[in-house]
Amino acid sequence: MERATLRDVARLAGVSVATASKALNGQPQVRASTRARVLQAASQLAFSPNTLAQGLVTQRTGTVGLLTSDLEGRFSIPILMGAEDAFGTDQTSVFLCDARGDSIREKHHVRALLSRRVDGLIVVGARPDSRPSLGHDLPVPVIYAYAPSDDPRDLSLVVDNEGGGRLAVDHLIRCGRRKIAHITGDATYGAAQDRARGALARLTEEGLAVAGGEVWFGMWSEAWGRGATRMLLERHPDVDAIFAGSDEIARGVLDVLHEERLDVPGRVAVVGYDNWTILTANARPPLTTIDMNLEQLGRVAAQRLFTAIGGTLGSGTEKFAPKLVTRESTAPLR
Amino acid sequence: MERATLRDVARLAGVSVATASKALNGQPQVRASTRARVLQAASQLAFSPNTLAQGLVTQRTGTVGLLTSDLEGRFSIPILMGAEDAFGTDQTSVFLCDARGDSIREKHHVRALLSRRVDGLIVVGARPDSRPSLGHDLPVPVIYAYAPSDDPRDLSLVVDNEGGGRLAVDHLIRCGRRKIAHITGDATYGAAQDRARGALARLTEEGLAVAGGEVWFGMWSEAWGRGATRMLLERHPDVDAIFAGSDEIARGVLDVLHEERLDVPGRVAVVGYDNWTILTANARPPLTTIDMNLEQLGRVAAQRLFTAIGGTLGSGTEKFAPKLVTRESTAPLR
DNA sequence: TTGTAGGCGTTATCAA
DNA sequence: TTGATAACGCCTACAA
Numbered sequence: 001m002e003r004a005t006l007r008d009v010a011r012l013a014g015v016s017v018a019t020a021s022k023a024l025n026g027q028p029q030v031r032a033s034t035r036a037r038v039l040q041a042a043s044q045l046a047f048s049p050n051t052l053a054q055g056l057v058t059q060r061t062g063t064v065g066l067l068t069s070d071l072e073g074r075f076s077i078p079i080l081m082g083a084e085d086a087f088g089t090d091q092t093s094v095f096l097c098d099a100r101g102d103s104i105r106e107k108h109h110v111r112a113l114l115s116r117r118v119d120g121l122i123v124v125g126a127r128p129d130s131r132p133s134l135g136h137d138l139p140v141p142v143i144y145a146y147a148p149s150d151d152p153r154d155l156s157l158v159v160d161n162e163g164g165g166r167l168a169v170d171h172l173i174r175c176g177r178r179k180i181a182h183i184t185g186d187a188t189y190g191a192a193q194d195r196a197r198g199a200l201a202r203l204t205e206e207g208l209a210v211a212g213g214e215v216w217f218g219m220w221s222e223a224w225g226r227g228a229t230r231m232l233l234e235r236h237p238d239v240d241a242i243f244a245g246s247d248e249i250a251r252g253v254l255d256v257l258h259e260e261r262l263d264v265p266g267r268v269a270v271v272g273y274d275n276w277t278i279l280t281a282n283a284r285p286p287l288t289t290i291d292m293n294l295e296q297l298g299r300v301a302a303q304r305l306f307t308a309i310g311g312t313l314g315s316g317t318e319k320f321a322p323k324l325v326t327r328e329s330t331a332p333l334r
Numbered sequence: 335m336e337r338a339t340l341r342d343v344a345r346l347a348g349v350s351v352a353t354a355s356k357a358l359n360g361q362p363q364v365r366a367s368t369r370a371r372v373l374q375a376a377s378q379l380a381f382s383p384n385t386l387a388q389g390l391v392t393q394r395t396g397t398v399g400l401l402t403s404d405l406e407g408r409f410s411i412p413i414l415m416g417a418e419d420a421f422g423t424d425q426t427s428v429f430l431c432d433a434r435g436d437s438i439r440e441k442h443h444v445r446a447l448l449s450r451r452v453d454g455l456i457v458v459g460a461r462p463d464s465r466p467s468l469g470h471d472l473p474v475p476v477i478y479a480y481a482p483s484d485d486p487r488d489l490s491l492v493v494d495n496e497g498g499g500r501l502a503v504d505h506l507i508r509c510g511r512r513k514i515a516h517i518t519g520d521a522t523y524g525a526a527q528d529r530a531r532g533a534l535a536r537l538t539e540e541g542l543a544v545a546g547g548e549v550w551f552g553m554w555s556e557a558w559g560r561g562a563t564r565m566l567l568e569r570h571p572d573v574d575a576i577f578a579g580s581d582e583i584a585r586g587v588l589d590v591l592h593e594e595r596l597d598v599p600g601r602v603a604v605v606g607y608d609n610w611t612i613l614t615a616n617a618r619p620p621l622t623t624i625d626m627n628l629e630q631l632g633r634v635a636a637q638r639l640f641t642a643i644g645g646t647l648g649s650g651t652e653k654f655a656p657k658l659v660t661r662e663s664t665a666p667l668r
Numbered sequence: 669t670t671g672t673a674g675g676c677g678t679t680a681t682c683a684a
Numbered sequence: 685t686t687g688a689t690a691a692c693g694c695c696t697a698c699a700a
Contacts, residue, residue, distance in 0.1 A: 003473055005677055016687045021679060031685060048449045052386045052395065053677035056692045061386065063450070066430075072411055081405060084432060089442045093450060095397075096430040098418060108423045115382045116397070116427060139337055222616040248616060255618075278612065282556035282582060284589075339693055350671045355695060365669060387693035390676045 004045035013041035024049070055117060062092050064305060065113035067106065069126040071098040074276055075294060076124045079145050082298025083122060087306070092119075101126060110134060120305040122298075123149075128159065128191040141308040143301045146294070153315045157301055159292045160319040161191045165198025167324050168243045168271045168290055173206055175269055176333035177241035181211040183228040183253060184245025185220035192217060192245055195273065199243055211239045220245070225252020233260060240268055240333070247272040247279040250287055254329070258284060269330040285328035292322045338379035347375035358383070389451060396426050398639065399447035401440065403460035405432040408610055409628060410458045413479050416632025417456060421640070426453075435460060444468060454639040456632075457483075462493065462525040475642040477635045480628070487649045491635055493626045494653040495525045499532025501658050502577045502605045502624055507540055509603055510667035511575035515545040517562040517587060518579025519554035526551060526579055529607065533577055545573045554579070559586020567594060574602055574667070581606040581613040584621055588663070592618060603664040619662035626656045 010020035015034060023030045023038035030038075041047075055061040066083065068076040084094060095113055099106035113121065120140050125131040125147020133151035134142055148156030165182075172180050182199050184192045196215045203210055212232050218224040225244060229252065232239060244250035250272030254264060262268050264285060272280060275291035297320055304313065344354035349368060357364045357372035364372075375381075389395040400417065402410040418428060429447055433440035447455065454474050459465040459481020467485035468476055482490030499516075506514050516533050518526045530549040537544055546566050552558040559578060563586065566573060578584035584606030588598060596602050598619060606614060609625035631654055638647065 006679095007677080017678080018680085018688075019686055022686090025679085029685060034685080048445060050390070050677050051450045052389045053692085054679075055386045056384075056390060056677080056694090057679045059692080063429075071415060077406055077411075080430070081432065089431070089439060090446050093429045093431070093446055095427045096400075096414070097423075097427070098415065105423060111382060112424050112427055116385050248612070251616070276612075278582070278610075282585070340695095341693080351694080352672075352696080353670055356670090359695085363669060368669080384693050387676085388695075390678090390693080391695045393676080 003050075004042075004047045006047070006049070008045055009038060009041045009047050012045065013037045060309070061117045061119055063095060063116065063118045064092055064302075065095045065097065065109075065116075065118040065121045066124065067097050067099060067109055067113070067121060068124040069099050069101045069106075070124065071096075071100075073126065074274070075126075075146055075292075078294035079122075079124050079298035079301070082295035082300075083302040084298075086299040086302035092302075092306075103132070110138075114139065119309050122301050122305065123147075127189060128161065129189065141305055141313045143305055143308075143313070145297050145301045148317045152317075155304065155313050155315050156317040157297050157304075158317055158319055159294070159297065160321050161194035162198035162201070163319070164273065164290045164292070164322040165195035165200075165243070166202045167198075167322060168195075168273070169199045169202040171288070171324055171326070171330060172241040172243065172269055172271060173202070173208075174332075175241070175265075175330055177269055178208060179211040179236070179239045180208065180241040180243060181216070181232055181236070181239050182243045182245070183216045183218070183225060183232070183249055185218065185224070185249065187217035195245055211241075212236050220248055222248050222252035222255070225249035226256045227252075229253045229256040233262075241270070241330075242268060243271045245273055247274045247276045247283075247287060247289055250289070250329075251279055251283055254283055254285075254287070264329055265331040266334075271330060275325050280325075280327065283327075283329065288324070288326045288328075288330040290322050291325045293320060296320060337384075338376075338381045340381070340383070342379055343372060343375045343381050346379065347371045394643075395451045395453055397429060397450065397452045398426055398636075399429045399431065399443075399450075399452040399455045400458065401431050401433060401443055401447070401455060402458040403433050403435050403440075404458065405430075405434075407460065408608070409460075409480055409626075412628035413456075413458050413632035413635070416629035416634075417636040418632075420633040420636035426636075426640075437466070444472075448473065453643050456635050456639065457481075461523060462495065463523065475639055475647045477639055477642075477647070479631050479635045482651045486651075489638065489647050489649050490651040491631050491638075492651055492653055493628070493631065494655050495528035496532035496535070497653070498607065498624045498626070498656040499529035499534075499577070500536045501532075501656060502529075502607070503533045503536040505622070505658055505660070505664060506575040506577065506603055506605060507536070507542075508666075509575070509599075509664055511603055512542060513545040513570070513573045514542065514575040514577060515550070515566055515570070515573050516577045516579070517550045517552070517559060517566070517583055519552065519558070519583065521551035529579055545575075546570050554582055556582050556586035556589070559583035560590050561586075563587045563590040567596075575604070575664075576602060577605045579607055581608045581610045581617075581621060581623055584623070584663075585613055585617055588617055588619075588621070598663050599665040600668075605664060609659050614659075614661065617661075617663065622658070622660045622662070622664040624656050625659045627654060630654060 097109040144156040272289035431443040478490040606623035614621040
């Protein structure tokens with residue numbers, strides 16, 4: 001199928017390309033009847049403007065690059081979705097690139113994206129710790145999401161992990177729990193530390209100490225969740241709530257509680273983290289968890305980028321509040 | 335940062351834009367020393383060609399649209415990754431669009447993509463049953479991946495589900511199992527039917543009937559895996575292998591076998607489907623499963639598209655073989 | 669081996 | 685209210 005150009009439309013409508021252009025772009029200085037003729041011609045020819053040509057002259061492409069390192073992971077996708085619907089489907093298209101943790105590949109992608117004249121860049125890190133900045137000599141605004149840039153002059157949007165930890169514990173306290181343990185992942189993750197800090201802070205406010213004597217750091221796996229829970233129950237059989245640092249860990253926790261015939265939530269309440277549906281919805285019982293609200297992150301990133309494309313971007317790190325999603329693994333103590 | 339154009343490079347190198355263009359594009363009719371000067375100038379100015387302008391004149395953008403309906407799902411991502419690395423990072427960029435199962439939104443995205451003059455389209459369906467064709471009046475080649483088009487004139491690349499069912503059962507037979515049951519998902523899914531057909535065919539070849547008397551269709555959930563397994567064990571306690579229609583179902587199966595203290599794989603072997611790492615790697619024991627090889631699908635889709643962009647695409651449906659990934663949930667019977 | 673000039677499909681600035 | 689016309693940045697005959 002040959003594509004119609006504006007010239008074809010103009011010719012068919014019996015006007016000049018200039019007029020055709022104005023008519024199609026809703027410019028006011030066009031007689032209504034002329035506009036109608038042009039629109040009619042355009043639809044008859046199934047005209048679809050060549051955005052390359054538009055971009056060439058307007059210096060705006062209406063495209064954005066999304067650079068991720070975690071495509072198979074669960075974090076990029078919600079951010080991508082949020083960004084996608086903030087941009088609006090016929091406004092902006094998203095180039096998706098996965099650097100797969102390789103900085104060479106990342107450089108390549110950045111080059112390619114700039115070469116395609118994207119209007120802006122969203123960089124999604126693989127883990128919620130800071131990552132290298134792309135630098136400041138780029139001709140387009142850049143926003144870092146999930147993982148902040150290590151350069152404070154950049155604008156980064158991140159999840160408030162401390163707030164998440166606090167939120168989880170707060171919910172357990174409201175459920176009347178007093179012996180709350182925290183089993184979480186790799187201690188080298190800033191996110192693990194932050195969540196733990198938030199959890200402990202909320203406990204302290206309540207005059208409580210963490211059950212189990214300390215935060216149990218380990219790995220982001222079900223196996224660690226199981227192992228830690230067994231040890232915990234052995235030493236502190238009276239624990240009445242467990243806050244897990246991830247949904248995977250929480251699944252391990254639930255497994256052991258189930259094996260030990262400890263009723264959830266009657267005897268022990270459990271809260272996870274991430275709201276990864278495949279894990280939370282299938283859990284026994286379905287898992288209360290912290291949702292990082294990543295779609296929101298993506299939406300805001302898109303908005304910021306959009307408003308920044310003309311002018312300039314802010315800088316610093318903005319934190320966004322996660323939210324609690326309650327399911328059946330928590331309930332008030334009777 | 336202002337961007338350098340070819341004109342700037344030419345001026346700095348003391349040549350005309352034509353010569354600069356030839357030098358940068360590796361055309362032979364350029365003196366080596368001139369080329370060197372141009373390259374030097376280009377790198378000094380951090381010149382990066384404007385692909386919009388290139389596309390305008392060459393009628394090739396080096397971009398491809400990936401239209402999915404299943405972004406949060408697990409199937410688009412591997413296909414996307416496969417496509418991405420088949421294209422090569424500096425050759426082609428991918429526009430990602432999620433129609434979210436809405437055909438209106440899909441139309442919008444197609445329009446937008448065509449307007450951006452993508453060189454081709456890959457359409458990834460949400461479930462492995464046939465989906466509506468985008469039609470034949472599109473100016474670029476279209477390939478359907480995972481879910482075939484309902485129009486046989488289109489080219490579709492799909493997974494051989496019957497082969498997958500056969501593969502799973504074959505593996506169990508090789509492990510010496512004779513009482514093999516099949517618990518699977520929603521019977522309205524073609525994929526469920528196909529996998530079951532393959533499984534039954536292989537059993538029949540071996541002179542075996544399916545354990546449990548029939549294929550147990552139900553839902554794609556852990557809960558169904560658990561429920562079905564309980565019923566199965568009640569009626570047929572001597573089953574020595576279970577082929578689950580998905581990894582989620584398999585997780586449910588494993589849970590019940592664990593509760594019943596039936597050793598896996600000593601007493602009962604279990605095979606899943608999908609190779610969804612978060613589920614298989616964390617399973618007790620880690621789950622043998624069928625991997626649909628979706629990256630391959632994506633790679634091939636990309637290659638076909640690439641070769642088709644000049645000429646024409648084939649048609650019909652090509653099936654691709656899944657592969658068995660063995661972990662600890664299966665082993666030869668002692 | 670290098671340069672001149674036309675054109676890719678739009679938008680935008682002036683005149684008419 | 686409409687229409688020439690000059691960009692936008694690049695490629696590619698064709699001419700020198």
